[in-house]
Amino acid sequence: MQNERIVAGLDIGTTKICVLVGKLNPYGKLEILGVGRAISEGVKEGVISNINKTIFAISQAIEEAEKSSGIAIRVVNVGIAGQHIKSSVHHGSITRGSKDGEITLSDVNRLTSDMYRIVTEPGTDIIHVMPQQYTVDYEPNIKDPIGMAGVRLEADFHVITAQTNAIKNIKRCVERVGLEIESLILEPLASALSVLSQEEKEAGVAIVDIGGGTTDIAIFKEGIIKHTAVIPFGGHIITADIKQGCAVMQNQAELLKVKFGRCLAEGAPENEVVSIPGLRNRAPKEISIKNLSYIIEARAEEMVDMVYSEIVKGGFKNKLAGGVVLTGGGALLQHFRELFEKRTGLEVRIGYPNEYLGKSIDDSVKNPMYATSVGLVLAGFKTIDEREHFQTETSTAGQPASMTSEQQGKENSKGGFFANILRKTKELLIDDFDDKSSY
Template sequence: MEEKIIVGLDIGTTKVCAVVGRMNEHNQLEILGLGHAASEGVRDGTVSNIAKTTEAIDQAITDAENDSNIEINVVNVGVAGKHIKSFRQHGSITLPHQEDEISVTDVERLTNDMYRVITEPGTEIIHVLPLHYTVDSEEKIKDPVGMAGVKLEADFHIVTANSNSIRNITKCIERSNLESDQMMLEPLASSMAVLSEEEKEAGVAIIDIGGGTTDIAIFYDGIIRHTAVIPFGGDIITSDIKQGCAVMQNQAELLKVKFGQSMAANTKDSDVVEIPGINNRTPKEVSIKNLAYIIEARMEEIIDLIKAELKDSGYLDKLAGGLVLTGGGAKLRNLQHLFEYKIGLDTRIGYPTVFLGKSHGSEKVKDPKFATALGLALAGFKSIDERDKDRPRSIYQQPIHQEEKKRFSTEKEKVVDTTAPRGKNIFSDFLQKAKDLLIDDYEDDEDYKD
């Protein structure tokens, strides 16, 4: 049997990351390769420049291929952005009287009906997630398969995305000569990498702080209950630092990453950092406490929006597992304590190690910023909903020898001549296929005569 290898591709606002993985004998993800590149064509989680995004994908995929010695053809892709919306929908079907019990097929039929629900113009459904079922008069059933009944009903959590945003992601994937197997909401992917089943059962909210957005997913009783997107992330903090400290964008990012803190009370008044002046001008001193005040003010605003979202969901008081912070923005110093102070729930930083096995690449990805890419790789082996007994489609990617790998890399670097006439090639292919069919028919006739 061929070995199943899955590639997760995270197209983020600040980076594009590709993770190549396979499941080992202990049912843990073994990392075979990692590639990442700076993202300059994505804004607020949405592709804004096809060419630059494609270039970043090419770089990340090439690095992952070089690291893993595997030719990548198919990827699982994350979807994010402020265009993401969700709502609840009720559905029902009547079962044939001759059926003895509810089958997986019946549940699938009810779920598939939800993809026909009318959504806002210009949007499409990317996830249909069942909350609970009703069989005849019996309510709040977690899994109805095997039960006897005539009418099957369910409440669903439906996630939609802007159709043009999905098309732009697809264009970038296709221009990189790749195929998308699954498209998954990024906080759901991240949850697969950082949340334990016990946390999902107890009630937990994952807060994925990216560059352009902050994504929320709430689990309770082992089931996804709510998703939301806050249109602010790490980039807006960098912009605040740029304006508040009167520095350049790249200097603001360095200040945030190296010296930034989310609680000004934990800093000293005397601590300063010196920034080189522009074009031999006098170096500029930045107060660490003032830097922390800027970060804290923006983070408090984001946390207030998160708390309001948790309250509106109805699960704020049911999260015994507390909050799990992940994504690149989760690495801000003291952010965990600020969340605990503002929201009043136990909080931890989500490192993607829950299902991660030991491998040569495992240490490199033990970072919250890789949680989404790892989750997308895990999505090829596991389901978001544990009740879903369907196995994911088998997508196999073959290891290649060094000679073939070198040839493949060289071919990918060749520039396609877009001025060459394509009609002749297409027509030639058509003639060849027609010729092959005629030969096959002729041979079949000869066999029949015999």
């Protein structure tokens, strides 16, 4: 039964490592059965920089998730992020052998598979290939060509690449914890699953996921992804500014940001101060809330301007009827939404992963900082559904009953977007590594 399936998501973030274990209830809502968290000390700007520290943190999070859920975790859906992520649009085409037959799922899959063979920058691998629109016998703007008559099938594809070493390092960490990667998913795509509605994707919307080390952007229009980008600034850069501007310790700067920080200095109390304990044998330091707000506002404005620049660069200025959805831990910074609206003129809301969640062992997962983690679990169920749908279609079309398990696995993993992620992930992660390396 569908509600008996169990999926685990692993979010390897700059601030935290998070593991969620969930199942779908009879109403299609995600129930969180287990939650595991650990402080992330081996990740910088979304990329693993210390193997041993990351392995230790993943182990802690997995152990906690297993304990809270009572489920042994063996397979995980993992998010990938970082400034090394690149996207581009490519055109592909195939000529079908039959003039009379209908375009089939196999034809669409063959066209998509061909895109994984395009040449990318040295040291990069393709992680996602997403069709934008199809053309059948020079008839453009077709969303679903299956069942149509035609000889020439073409499509524009949004192709996303990641640094090969970044992929290998994720695999190395996950495998050394004794886990298997089911699929590797770009984090803003996962976040979009948990906070965006289909109506917003149709109308045009930009999701802006503000993490600790990076800000990830994904733009949707007409129900499909159109543009992705990664900005190498996140919540940590604001903390660093406070640390330097107020001459305080790192942990004190983080507390100031979370408890008293605001992105609009206008309206901040003029004479209110916060007393920070001094170093050994030194007097406490008083921090002006007004000055703190000026520091935060300056950096927040820069981040907003960079995000808006990506929206304009993608050609979506004045085309986002759904506005902008802010998510991630940074979205909770006081008055960030108002600042974004003020500087861009766009409608902005905070994205909470509430709509797709049922009951949970821990209600804190409804916080925007868990949008990616929730999305990774939802992506796992989407992959299962697409795989089973493909299996049903091919069986109905006369797929041979006797297939080896390897052949069956390859056939089942074709099908849809997330099913293709699964297939490509397993191809990317097939390389072996030298376990004798020292770190």
